[in-house]
Amino acid sequence: MATAATAQQQQRAGEMNVIARKQRSxxxxxxxxxxxxxxxxxxxxxxxxxxxTAIFADFDLLGIRIKLAPYDPLAQNGPKQLxxxxxxxxxxxxxxxxxxxxxxxxxxxxxxSRLMYSxxxxxxxxxxxxxxxxxIGLSVGMLAxxxxxxxxxxxxxxxxxxxxxxxxxxxxxxxxxLRGTPLxxxxxGLLVIFxxxxxxxxxxxxxxxxxxxxxxxxxxxxxxxxxxxxRTHIFPNxxxxxxxxxxxxxxxxxxxxxxLSYLGIGIRPPTPTWGVMINEGFIVFSTSAWPVLLPxxxxxxxxxxxxxxxxxxxxxxDPRSKM
Amino acid sequence: MLRYVxxxxxxxxxxxxxxxxxxxxxxxxxxxxxxxxxxNRPMSQETIDRINRYYGVDKPIPExxxxxxxxxxxxxxxxxxTRQRPVVDIIGQGIGTTFQLGLGALVFxxxxxxxxxxxxxxxxxxxxxxxxxxxxxIGTTIPSFVIAIFLIYIFGVNLNLLPFVGWGSWxxxxxxxxxxxxxAGAFLTRxxxxxxxxxxxxxxxxxxxxxxxxxxxxxxxxxxxxxxxPVATIIGPATAGLITGSFIIETLFNVxxxxxxxxxxxxxxxxxxIMGTTLLYAFLxxxxxxTVDILYGVLDPRIKVR
Numbered sequence: 001m002a003t004a005a006t007a008q009q010q011q012r013a014g015e016m017n018v019i020a021r022k023q024r025s026x027x028x029x030x031x032x033x034x035x036x037x038x039x040x041x042x043x044x045x046x047x048x049x050x051x052x053t054a055i056f057a058d059f060d061l062l063g064i065r066i067k068l069a070p071y072d073p074l075a076q077n078g079p080k081q082l083x084x085x086x087x088x089x090x091x092x093x094x095x096x097x098x099x100x101x102x103x104x105x106x107x108x109x110x111x112x113s114r115l116m117y118s119x120x121x122x123x124x125x126x127x128x129x130x131x132x133x134x135x136i137g138l139s140v141g142m143l144a145x146x147x148x149x150x151x152x153x154x155x156x157x158x159x160x161x162x163x164x165x166x167x168x169x170x171x172x173x174x175x176x177x178l179r180g181t182p183l184x185x186x187x188x189g190l191l192v193i194f195x196x197x198x199x200x201x202x203x204x205x206x207x208x209x210x211x212x213x214x215x216x217x218x219x220x221x222x223x224x225x226x227x228x229x230x231r232t233h234i235f236p237n238x239x240x241x242x243x244x245x246x247x248x249x250x251x252x253x254x255x256x257x258x259x260l261s262y263l264g265i266g267i268r269p270p271t272p273t274w275g276v277m278i279n280e281g282f283i284v285f286s287t288s289a290w291p292v293l294l295p296x297x298x299x300x301x302x303x304x305x306x307x308x309x310x311x312x313x314x315x316x317x318d319p320r321s322k323m
Numbered sequence: 324m325l326r327y328v329x330x331x332x333x334x335x336x337x338x339x340x341x342x343x344x345x346x347x348x349x350x351x352x353x354x355x356x357x358x359x360x361x362x363n364r365p366m367s368q369e370t371i372d373r374i375n376r377y378y379g380v381d382k383p384i385p386e387x388x389x390x391x392x393x394x395x396x397x398x399x400x401x402x403x404x405t406r407q408r409p410v411v412d413i414i415g416q417g418i419g420t421t422f423q424l425g426l427g428a429l430v431f432x433x434x435x436x437x438x439x440x441x442x443x444x445x446x447x448x449x450x451x452x453x454x455x456x457x458x459x460x461i462g463t464t465i466p467s468f469v470i471a472i473f474l475i476y477i478f479g480v481n482l483n484l485l486p487f488v489g490w491g492s493w494x495x496x497x498x499x500x501x502x503x504x505x506x507a508g509a510f511l512t513r514x515x516x517x518x519x520x521x522x523x524x525x526x527x528x529x530x531x532x533x534x535x536x537x538x539x540x541x542x543x544x545x546x547x548x549x550x551x552x553p554v555a556t557i558i559g560p561a562t563a564g565l566i567t568g569s570f571i572i573e574t575l576f577n578v579x580x581x582x583x584x585x586x587x588x589x590x591x592x593x594x595x596x597i598m599g600t601t602l603l604y605a606f607l608x609x610x611x612x613x614t615v616d617i618l619y620g621v622l623d624p625r626i627k628v629r
Contacts, residue, residue: 160334161341168567169604173597176589177349255466259571262468263586278472289476296469307464 030240033316040312046305054123057116069113070101073272077108082288085111105277105291106284114272115298121273122302124190125257126250129197134246136198137205142235144206145213155206162203171196171256176265188268193260197253208245212238240317247313251306258299274299324620331613335606342605343392343598350594351384378402378595391598400599405591410599414581420490421580424573425565427500432508432561437554440515441547447520455512462509468571471502475575490578499576503568507561514557515550522550552623559615563608 059066083104102112174196178184260266261275274295281291375381400410479487569582588596
């Protein structure tokens with residue numbers, strides 16, 4: 001949009017031998033850098049697509065009903081077991097059915113519908129535990145960094161112990177031992193996965209926040225005035241690394257769920273998740289690989305998308321870090 | 324230096340104690356025992372009492388914990404609930420296989436990651452660099468069990484080249500080692516590249532070059548030597564990654580190692596085995612981290628250990 005004002009600005013910039021640029025805030029600038037990054041942009045589109053699929057797989061709110069999933073993900077169809085995806089017809093497969101675009105699994109359930117409903121679980125797993133982790137980690141980390149003293153000591157001792165466990169091992173122990181309790185069985189095992197991910201991961205966030213608080217605590221802009229220091233001065237300064245951490249924590253949580261479900265200690269079948277689908281489909285893997293291959297591809301694509309966005313965010317928020 | 328090592332070794336004791344305490348509490352917080360779940364063969368109360376007494380689970384939990392810790396110090400990890408054998412024996416049976424798998428994976432990871440990282444750094448922003456970074460991104464992002472599934476599909480099912488169930492011959496080892504090593508190696512490639520890029524811009528490299536040394540001497544003798552120090556420190560976390568990775572890979576490929584044993588015990592609620600393996604895993608990881616920290620101090624005199 002070349003208005004008179006920008007033209008004038010450009011002219012003046014030309015005179016002063018600098019490049020004229022629209023004024024942007026720090027965050028606007030970071031956002032611009034993010035979407036200029038092609039991989040990150042593709043990642044964002046993929047994530048948006050996955051999120052929309054998850055939401056509109058079966059949407060019913062305020063009288064608006066949108067149902068993208070062609071079938072009930074749990075409905076079994078005996079005679080239509082192990083249908084292959086329709087595109088395999090071009091390669092000579094005789095077991096296709098136009099009603100099952102992505103084929104059907106060993107119980108005759110529609111794979112496409114199951115994939116769609118699976119993305120719902122992934123979306124929830126990506127958002128809820130990470131929010132819990134963030135809330136606990138932020139408050140404990142800020143407290144430890146800002147107050148110091150005993151609070152800080154206790155936190156550091158706890159982190160030492162939690163760090164001695166490999167993350168996945170700890171989640172497995174929590175989830176496995178709580179199976180059979182009301183907590184462990186709530187929502188087909190979803191709740192206990194929240195707990196497991198939160199218990200293991202808040203420590204990392206708390207440590208990060210503590211370090212950031214300590215590093216900005218003694219800078220001049222904080223010394224300028226007491227009161228509201230935490231909110232108005234420290235918080236905006238530590239926001240960038242936290243955003244990057246969250247961007248990587250979301251796919252991390254999704255990965256944990258899929259590993260647990262694949263191992264048979266995560267979400268209980270028949271609730272569809274990508275991990276559950278792989279676990280169940282593995283029985284017939286040598287006969288028909290599609291019930292396993294398709295969810296595997298979904299996991300790969302979504303995780304790659306998140307990594308691209310995470311890398312893009314890191315570069316965008318801290319241009320200095322780019323080599 | 325010696326004081327540092329001793330202090331770190333002593334710190335392992337309280338950490339191990341808490342790891343044991345947490346695992347023990349979690350295991351005993353779970354309701355019921357593995358013996359009262361068999362619906363097909365209901366046991367009389369008398370039998371259940373006798374079994375509980377045999378395994379010592381009739382006593383109050385704090386007392387059980389004290390007994391367990393006492394036995395642990397003597398190297399006794401108790402009896403397995405599901406296979407009437409000592410836990411030490413069961414672990415001993417699987418540990419060799421797991422070490423074989425882990426070591427193979429680590430060697431493979433180092434063998435491809437370090438050269439790849441160096442080449443990427445030396446040929447920065449070329450096609451070679453971009454493709455190796457793409458491989459590294461895929462290797463770190465896509466979970467190992469998904470990569471394993473694709474490999475099994477291609478090499479096991481379709482081409483029928485490699486077996487994908489069991490352990491023993493070298494053909495059995497190829498895929499598990501490759502998959503397990505890939506994740507760690509991909510991560511190491513990124514670190515090596517970043518570290519090498521930093522090293523070749525240092526003053527001492529410029530000095531070496533201006534002295535008229537051969538390019539190879541400059542890269543290998545001066546840049547690489549310093550670039551590998553940060554890489555060495557990543558081997559600790561990478562080992563931890565290999566250990567947790569072994570649960571998944573051993574289960575997937577039916578490898579009779581500790582990782583598969585661990586998952587089976589968890590599904591069967593065999594707490595003595597779960598406790599024993601968890602403690603062993605935590606100990607191994609702490610030792611790996613300690614070794615790396617000491618190594619770091621030895622390799623880089625600039626680092627002062629406290």
